[in-house]
Amino acid sequence: MQFARDGRMAAAGADGTVRIWEVESAREVRKLSGHTGAVRSAAWAPSDQRLATAGADGVRLWEISTGALLGEPSSVLETPSVSMRR
Numbered sequence: 096m097q098f099a100r101d102g103r104m105a106a107a108g109a110d111g112t113v114r115i116w117e118v119e120s121a122r123e124v125r126k127l128s129g130h131t132g133a134v135r136s137a138a139w140a141p142s143d144q145r146l147a148t149a150g151a152d153g154v155r156l157w158e159i160s161t162g163a164l165l166g167e168p169s170s171v172l173e174t175p176s177v178s179m180r181r
Contacts, residue, residue: 097136097137097138097139097146098118098139099139099143100139100143101143102117102118102119103115103116103117103118103124103143103159104116104118105137105139105146105148107133107134107135107136107137107148107150108133108134109133109134110133111128111129111130111132111133111134111150112126112127112128112130112134113126113127113130113134113137113146113148113157114126114127115127115146115159125159125162126162127146127148127155127157127162127164129157129164130148130150130152130155131150131152132150132151132152133150133151134149134150135149135150135151136148136149137149144158144159144160145157145158145159145165146159153167154167155167
C-alpha cells in the first residue's frame, strides 16, 4: 500500500490490478488494470495525480484522474547510445 498526501491509497494486487481508495470514506475510486502479473509496488508522484506501479512485467505510469495508462517509463528513459569522438 502507498498513501498519497490527499487522503487516497494505492493498493497493489496479486491479480495485476492497482486499486485506488479514498481512505476516509473507505470507497474504491479507481481500478487500474494493465500489468500481466502481480503488482509489487506503487509510488505517487509529488502532485498525487500520477502513480508509478511495478511488477515482474515492468513499470507502468498512470494518470489517476482518468485511470489512463500513460506508458512504461523505462521506454522513455532509454536513450540511444551516443558515440564519443575526440
